Amino acid sequence: MDSSDDSARGAPTEEDAPPATFADDGKNTIGSQLASRLREAIISGELEAGSKINLDKARKTFNVSLSPLREGLARLISDGLVEFQDNRGYRVAPISLANLEEVTTLREELEVFALRESIRIGDVEWEGNIMRALHRLNRTERDAARPETLEHWEALHREFHLTLISGCGKPLLLHFCNLLLNLNDRYRRAFLIRTSGDRNVGQEHSEIAQGAVARDVEYACEKLRQHIHRTGTNLRNHLATKGVV
Template sequence: MAKLLTNEKENGKHSSGQVSTLATSVYDRIRMDIVSGALKPGKKLRTDELRLRYEAGNSPIREALNRLSSDGFVVREEQRGFSVAAISKVELQELVKTRCWLEETALRQSIENGDSEWEERLVLAHHRLSRVPRLIDPKSAARNAEWDRLHREFHMALIAACGSRLLLGFCEQLHDQSDRYRQLAVAASYPARDPMDEHEAIYLAAIDRDADKAVDLLLNHYQKTAKIIEESDLSFDM
């Protein structure tokens, strides 16, 4: 195990830039663990435990937690510290509604603006996703982290040519917040659908530059996911 950063190192030997770089790394790892469900909703995020888990010092941990709080993945309560944000049906519905609003615009603009480079990126993203199994073991519903990564890449590739860095950033954040619900309910959602058929239809409509059809398919895709999650045995208001 890599040697933990000490407070002395943070205050003396590490510049603010180095601490910021470490904080970004810790932020990415904690965020990934929250989205994947490794850190459950409501879990207390104690600094001493996080230092051991992520092999980082107090300053990067605090900076990462503050950023995650701003992004809505973590909540901070006075005198009680940080914890993983709870989940609820109301929040899920709001996330999906907002995601549909934003990604309709992003997808329409991406289809209108997309050049050959965008098409190549989308073709490659779809091809890679189609070749990887969604679960490592369907019987146990053990999720495949590589599929999750490629799934995210495919959805971001669809809207990559929208022409707005800010819009892409909002869509990316909403994707991760929504995906936390999907991954927490993966055991219930797996037998209920074949998402590759849905991805294939969205992909073909986008490549054919049929914006109306692509948008309709994409929004139905998100709404179907939300319905399956709502009807699952996932414990909400955690």
């Protein structure tokens, strides 16, 4: 697991100013920076799913040499966002109904399990981090008319889900969940302009968070499972509408 930019860490969020002194873990090398930029480009859909990544063009686009470009792409393979074949190069991981369903199913298994473990062994700081992430998420407006609010909301949403499971003490499990969340977020951004009318997503998040902090394992886990499942169903309908197979 590449520890330099997994973004699967527990609490810290993207807006905390660095504590003045040593704060620059990762993000240093060109390869790292490229990985970040490409990751965002893929999740946001700027780089189309399934499309080939031409090394020469990418090299020119980003004004870098081949080495760091391959380096960055290699990390995105670990993140599940890029696929690779010998002598055929890289391509953006494709999307499909089958893939969405696998991602949803595995999230139901793994994220719920990670929440279970977090509730079992998470400490008070973990609880606090959840309350903070929840508050920030619920206080943030999500306006379909203004894309920048969507993007911001998605970042906080992702942060919330990662924080929920950040107390589980299982690095591999967190890596898997992070990867699944990467793939999931891409479907969200591409197909979820608005959530289904019969849902109150804010309340769903609140229920999960409260159950977690109250250490009510079954309640919290069931709420999270339903939350993931509903989003999966919702997304599936959108994909079907747009003719994705």
